[in-house]
Amino acid sequence: MRASFLLLIAFLMPLVPAAKAQTVPGKTFDIYVIDVEGGNAVLYVSPTGESLQMDIPSGGTTTRDVDRVMDAIKDAHLTKLDHLLITHWHGDHFKGMSELASRISIGEYIDHGPDVQGQADTHKFVMGDYAALYGKAKHTVVKPGDKLPIGGLDWRIATSAGNVIKTPLPGGGIPNPDCANFVPKDKDDDGGIENAMSVGSVITYGKFRMAHFGDLTWNTEYKLMCPTNPVGHVDLWIVSNHGLPISDSEVMVHGLRPRVAILNDGTRKGGGPELMKALFTTPGFENLWELHFSLLTGQEYSVPGVFIANDYDTPMTAMPIAPMPPPADLYVPREPRSGPPPAHNGKAYWIKISAKADGSFTVSNPRNNFSRTYLPRADR
Numbered sequence: 001m002r003a004s005f006l007l008l009i010a011f012l013m014p015l016v017p018a019a020k021a022q023t024v025p026g027k028t029f030d031i032y033v034i035d036v037e038g039g040n041a042v043l044y045v046s047p048t049g050e051s052l053q054m055d056i057p058s059g060g061t062t063t064r065d066v067d068r069v070m071d072a073i074k075d076a077h078l079t080k081l082d083h084l085l086i087t088h089w090h091g092d093h094f095k096g097m098s099e100l101a102s103r104i105s106i107g108e109y110i111d112h113g114p115d116v117q118g119q120a121d122t123h124k125f126v127m128g129d130y131a132a133l134y135g136k137a138k139h140t141v142v143k144p145g146d147k148l149p150i151g152g153l154d155w156r157i158a159t160s161a162g163n164v165i166k167t168p169l170p171g172g173g174i175p176n177p178d179c180a181n182f183v184p185k186d187k188d189d190d191g192g193i194e195n196a197m198s199v200g201s202v203i204t205y206g207k208f209r210m211a212h213f214g215d216l217t218w219n220t221e222y223k224l225m226c227p228t229n230p231v232g233h234v235d236l237w238i239v240s241n242h243g244l245p246i247s248d249s250e251v252m253v254h255g256l257r258p259r260v261a262i263l264n265d266g267t268r269k270g271g272g273p274e275l276m277k278a279l280f281t282t283p284g285f286e287n288l289w290e291l292h293f294s295l296l297t298g299q300e301y302s303v304p305g306v307f308i309a310n311d312y313d314t315p316m317t318a319m320p321i322a323p324m325p326p327p328a329d330l331y332v333p334r335e336p337r338s339g340p341p342p343a344h345n346g347k348a349y350w351i352k353i354s355a356k357a358d359g360s361f362t363v364s365n366p367r368n369n370f371s372r373t374y375l376p377r378a379d380r
Helices: 002-012 015-023 064-075 097-101 120-127 129-134 177-181 218-225 250-256 273-280
Strands: 029-033 042-045 051-054 083-085 108-111 138-141 154-160 200-205 208-212 236-238 260-263 287-292 308-310 351-355 361-365 370-374
Touching (some): 042 064, 051 064, 097 129, 108 129, 120 129, 154 218, 260 361, 287 361
Parallel strands (some): 083 108, 208 236, 236 260, 260 287
Antiparallel strands (some): 029 042, 029 351, 042 051, 200 208, 361 370
């Protein structure tokens, strides 16, 4: 009996180091914020190598956006995607899904449930093509308070289908003084009511915390963050709704108190003065990184070029000082456009974040090889 026990121990001993190697200090949590011209596409790779792609748009009739996502997947040395999370059913967040699924295996599809906006083509896709895709894999409809079982990460769902968490997350439940000055929008669905349905995530790796709320809208931000803030403070925030003024209220921005923000804007979509004022008045805020220089900010509210990942195919000869007025149809798509935005269909660069369990993280801009490392917060 004793000989059998010792034989079992000898067999198991080699397995112990392999299990520990999955969570050894120094492994990074890697995040690729991919340029899709004002849509959303973010690749998350956990310290154990598990992957989640958040949103996958399509560049109109081309495969441009899927090509760019596949470039990031290749850079991360992935041969499959463990999860695909769709924050909400708007085309700039999901229309490249079938193309992506034709190129790489996807293990699980995650969403907030059926679309609620009622557009015929979207409804047809969700009930038909999408159902066929997840029918060959796993399908999960998430609700606030759920935890995604992703190796090495504490991934919590804070918002989904218009609902918000009621129980504070670790580090949350703190007063939010900006709630007293909040002014609601008369119309909270200028981009369509699907925005307010967005799946919002709060992700923790050791002492590093970040948040990404999709296209969550102004009034729904108040619903989440007031009267007390259940999320707490974060190190990194991926700006909601591309930085459009129907999102990113001070109750959200000041409540989160991010040290660093990443803006997935387009050349003429998002990043206006309203967002910049909210960010630059946030206590402890250090840097904003942008996928594009936004004409809506001009030089007045922009950041130095080292923090901007992409240029135009035909660069401007002069950079405007004053912010450009938003196009007439920026929030009402049925109105005619005031001319096309500057084109950017050539080489595209992502912004990459590599976070460590001690709370430090590095943000890199591969266009110019500029990077900055942020040390752990003193209060962690």
